[in-house]
Amino acid sequence: MSYPTLFTTPGIRAFAEEIDAERQRQIATFGDQHHPDGTGTIHHIDQADRVRAKVDQAAADGTQTWGNILAEEVAEAFAETAPNRLRTELIQVAAVCAAWIADLDSRPTA
Known part of the structure; x- marks a missing residue:
């Protein structure tokens, strides 16, 4: 039986597996957590404008x-x-992290 390819971007499968392992450690340590988002303050909006x-x-x-x-x-x-x-932005955060990690992993080791 053939299964569809879940990840097509090089390095994403390993990234996803590492994230899954970290989430399992977090769940084991802290349990299932639910918190307010804490986003959208005027400070956050101003900060986003400055960083952009x-x-x-x-x-x-x-x-x-x-x-x-x-x-x-x-x-x-x-x-x-x-x-x-917010979810869309957090996906973008994860994608940038994946790209940065891929760049790190592509560098020659000293």
């Missing part, structure tokens, strides 16, 4: 970093209040 401007400038002047990109995605998530938009 910094990332745009870094992209324009060629000094972009993974740290900048991730900070922007996290700031945008923190600025959201609507659950569907």
Whole structure:
């Protein structure tokens, strides 16, 4: 029997498996957790605007970093209040983390 390919982007399967293992450790340690989002304050919205401007400038002047990109995605998530938009932003955070990890993993080891 043939099963469909779940992950087509190189490295995503390993990333997902590592996340799953970490989630299992979290559940074992803390149990099933439910907390308020804590997002959407004026501070978070202002922060997202500042970080977005910094990332745009870094992209324009060629000094972009993974740290900048991730900070922007996290700031945008923190600025959201609507659950569907917050979820979309958190998926973007995870995707940037996956891209950054793929970049780290592609580097020669010293």
